[in-house]
Amino acid sequence: MRTLTVARAVGWRMLHNNFTTPSLLIPGLAFPLFFFIAFAGGLSRVNDVPGFDFPAGYTAFQFVFVLLQSAAFAGVFTGFGIVRDFETGFARRLMLAAPNRVGILLGYALGAIGRWALTAFILTVVALLAGMEVGGSGVDIFALYALAVLVNFVGLLWSAGVAMRLRTLQAAPLMQLPIFLALFFAPVFVPVELLADWLETIARLNPVTLLLEAGRSLIAGAPERVGIAFTAVFALIAGFFLWAVRGLRKAEAAGG
Amino acid sequence: MKGAIEVRGLVREFKGGIKAVSGIDLDVPAGQIYGFLGPNGAGKSTTVHMLTTLLPPTAGSARVGGFDIVKEGPAVRRTIGAALQEAALDPLLTGREHLKLQLALHGVRRTERGGRTDELLERVGLRLAADRKIGGYSGGMKRRLDLALALAHRPRILFLDEPTTGLDPQSRSALWDEVVRLKRDEGVTVFLTTQYLEEADVLADRVGIIDHGRIVAEGTPASLKAEIGRPTVEAMPGEGTTQRELEGILARFGELQPSTSGIAVRLDGQGGLTEVVRALDAAQANVAALHLHSPTLDDVFLAKTGRSLEGSEEPAEPEA
Ligand SMILES: Nc1ncnc2c1ncn2[C@@H]1O[C@H](COP(=O)(O)OP(=O)(O)OP(=O)(O)O)[C@@H](O)[C@H]1O
Numbered sequence: 001m002r003t004l005t006v007a008r009a010v011g012w013r014m015l016h017n018n019f020t021t022p023s024l025l026i027p028g029l030a031f032p033l034f035f036f037i038a039f040a041g042g043l044s045r046v047n048d049v050p051g052f053d054f055p056a057g058y059t060a061f062q063f064v065f066v067l068l069q070s071a072a073f074a075g076v077f078t079g080f081g082i083v084r085d086f087e088t089g090f091a092r093r094l095m096l097a098a099p100n101r102v103g104i105l106l107g108y109a110l111g112a113i114g115r116w117a118l119t120a121f122i123l124t125v126v127a128l129l130a131g132m133e134v135g136g137s138g139v140d141i142f143a144l145y146a147l148a149v150l151v152n153f154v155g156l157l158w159s160a161g162v163a164m165r166l167r168t169l170q171a172a173p174l175m176q177l178p179i180f181l182a183l184f185f186a187p188v189f190v191p192v193e194l195l196a197d198w199l200e201t202i203a204r205l206n207p208v209t210l211l212l213e214a215g216r217s218l219i220a221g222a223p224e225r226v227g228i229a230f231t232a233v234f235a236l237i238a239g240f241f242l243w244a245v246r247g248l249r250k251a252e253a254a255g256g
Numbered sequence: 257m258k259g260a261i262e263v264r265g266l267v268r269e270f271k272g273g274i275k276a277v278s279g280i281d282l283d284v285p286a287g288q289i290y291g292f293l294g295p296n297g298a299g300k301s302t303t304v305h306m307l308t309t310l311l312p313p314t315a316g317s318a319r320v321g322g323f324d325i326v327k328e329g330p331a332v333r334r335t336i337g338a339a340l341q342e343a344a345l346d347p348l349l350t351g352r353e354h355l356k357l358q359l360a361l362h363g364v365r366r367t368e369r370g371g372r373t374d375e376l377l378e379r380v381g382l383r384l385a386a387d388r389k390i391g392g393y394s395g396g397m398k399r400r401l402d403l404a405l406a407l408a409h410r411p412r413i414l415f416l417d418e419p420t421t422g423l424d425p426q427s428r429s430a431l432w433d434e435v436v437r438l439k440r441d442e443g444v445t446v447f448l449t450t451q452y453l454e455e456a457d458v459l460a461d462r463v464g465i466i467d468h469g470r471i472v473a474e475g476t477p478a479s480l481k482a483e484i485g486r487p488t489v490e491a492m493p494g495e496g497t498t499q500r501e502l503e504g505i506l507a508r509f510g511e512l513q514p515s516t517s518g519i520a521v522r523l524d525g526q527g528g529l530t531e532v533v534r535a536l537d538a539a540q541a542n543v544a545a546l547h548l549h550s551p552t553l554d555d556v557f558l559a560k561t562g563r564s565l566e567g568s569e570e571p572a573e574p575e576a
C-alpha cells in the first residue's frame with residue numbers, strides 16, 4: 001500500500017528531525033517532567049486533604065494527568081512541524097510524491113506518537129523511581145497507555161487541521177488554546193468533587209474529565225467508566241479526523 | 257506517440273479575481289523539450305502547479321502522461337518529476353537524507369535506495385556535500401539537489417520551473433547538458449519555464465510564449481523567428497555623414513526601428529544586406545559600423561505584445 005509507504009517515510013522524517021534537533025526534542029521531554037515533578041512533588045500534601053481518597057496516592061493521580069497532557073501536546077507540537085513544512089515549501093514535495101495525500105497525515109501522526117513514546121517512557125521511569133504506586137493489572141496499564149495514544153492522535157488531528165488551514169506559524173497559539181482550556185476546566189490537581197461548584201459543573205461536561213477519571217481508575221486498578229472514555233475518545237478522533245482531512249483538502253485547493 | 261502533455265482551455269483564477277492563467281492550450285509530444293517563456297507574473301508557475309496536480313484549475317482540462325490532472329492525480333504524480341521555482345527542501349535534513357526520503361516516498365525498495373542516491377548525488381555534483389544539512393547549502397546547490405530529487409524515481413515527464421535562475425554560468429550550462437542528456441538518453445519529456453530567451457532558444461524543441469496568462473505565440477524557435485521574418489540592419493554614421501542622411505537611405509529597405517546608437521531598419525524584402533551596402537556606397541555615405549541582427553525570440557515577444565520581454569516588468573525578486 002503506497003499510502004502506508006508514504007506514512008512511514010513522513011513519520012521517519014518527523015522523528016529524525018525531532019531526535020536530531022535539540023530545540024525540538026528538549027521541550028517535549030522537559031515540560032512534562034517539569035509538570036510532573038512540580039505537581040506530584042510540590043503538591044504531595046494533597047494526599048492529606050480531607051476528601052482526597054484516591055487509592056494509589058497523589059503521585060499516580062498526577063502521573064495520569066501528565067501522561068495524557070504530554071500525549072495531547074506531542075500531537076499539538078507536531079502541528080507546528082506541519083506548519084513549518086508549509087512555510088519552507090517542503091509540504092509541496094510531500095504533496096507531489098504522495099499518491100494518496102491522507103498518507104501524509106498518517107505520517108505526521110506516526111511522528112507524533114513516536115515523539116511522545118520517548119516522553120512517556122522517561123516519565124514512567126521517573127514516576128516509578130519516585131515511588132509511584134501502581135494498583136492496576138497489566139491489562140489496566142495497557143489500557144491507560146492506549147488511551148494516551150488515542151489522546152495523542154486527537155491532539156495531532158486537531159492541530160493538523162489548523163495547520164493545514166492557516167499554513168503559518170501564527171496558528172500556533174490557536175492550536176494550543178483549546179487544549180489549555182480543556183485542561184483548565186478539568187480536575188487536574190484534585191478530584192472533581194473538590195473543585196469549586198461552578199468549576200465542577202463545567203468539569204463534569206468536559207470530556208477531558210472523563211478521560212482523566214478513567215485513566216486514574218485504571219492506574220488504581222479499579223476501572224470505572226473506561227468503556228465510555230474510550231467511546232468518547234474514538235468519537236473525538238472521528239470528528240477531528242474529518243476536520244484534519246478537510247484541512248488537507250483546503251491546503252490542496254490553495255496549492256500547498 | 258501520444259502527447260505527453262495536452263492542455264485545453266486551462267484557467268486559474270485566484271481570490272480577488274486575479275486571472276493568473278486565462279485559457280491556455282498546448283501540446284507537448286513525448287520526448288520533446290518544451291520551453292515556456294514569459295516575464296515575471298505571466299502565469300508560468302501557476303501553469304506548472306496545475307499540471308503537477310499541486311493546484312486545481314478553475315476551468316479547462318489537461319492530461320499529463322495520458323492522465324487527467326484533476327481526476328487521476330495519483331497516476332499523474334507517479335509519472336512526473338518536478339523541480340519547482342522555490343526549492344522544496346527541509347533545512348534539517350542532509351542532501352543524502354532528502355534523496356533517501358524521496359525514494360521512500362515513491363515506494364522505491366530500501367535495498368535500491370542507497371545506490372540510486374549515490375548515483376544522483378554524483379550526477380548533480382553534490383557528492384562532497386551529501387552529508388551536510390541543506391541549511392548550509394548555497395542557492396545553486398539547493399537547486400541542484402531539487403533537480404536530483406525530481407529525477408529520483410525516473411519520471412517520464414519532468415517539470416522544471418525556472419531551473420537556472422540564480423545559477424552561475426557553469427552550473428547553468430551543466431544543467432542544460434543534463435536536460436539534453438535526459439531527453440536524448442532516457443526519452444524524458446521536459447516542460448521547462450524560463451525568463452531567458454537564450455535558454456528557450458538553445459534547449460527547446462518548441463516554445464510557448466505566455467504573457468498575462470495567455471499564450472501569445474507558439475512553435476519551434478526557428479518557426480517563431482521566421483514568422484517575424486526579416487533581420488534588422490543597424491548602421492552607425494561615420495565622419496561627414498549625419499543620422500538623417502543614413503535614415504534617408506535605410507528607410508528605403510523597410511520599417512525604421514528604435515536604435516540607441518544609430519539607425520536601424522527591419523528589412524522588408526526589398527533587398528538584403530548587400531543591397532543596403534551598395535546603396536550606402538552609391539550615396540557615398542560614411543558608416544562607422546554596420547550590424548545585421550537575426551530575429552530573436554525577444555523580437556517575437558515584442559511583435560506579439562508591443563513590449564520587450566527582458567526588463568518588461570519589475571526585476572525578478574532575488575532568490576531565497
Ligand atoms: N496564490 C496566489 N494568490 C493570488 N495570486 C497569485 C497566487 N499565485 C500567483 N498569483 C498571481 O498570479 C500571477 C501569475 O503568477 P505566476 O507565479 O504564475 O507567474 P510566473 O510567470 O511564474 O512569474 P515569475 O517569473 O515571477 O515566477 C501573478 O500576477 C501573481 O501575482
Ligand SMILES: [Mg+2]
Pocket residue numbers: 300301302341417418
Ligand atoms: Mg514563477
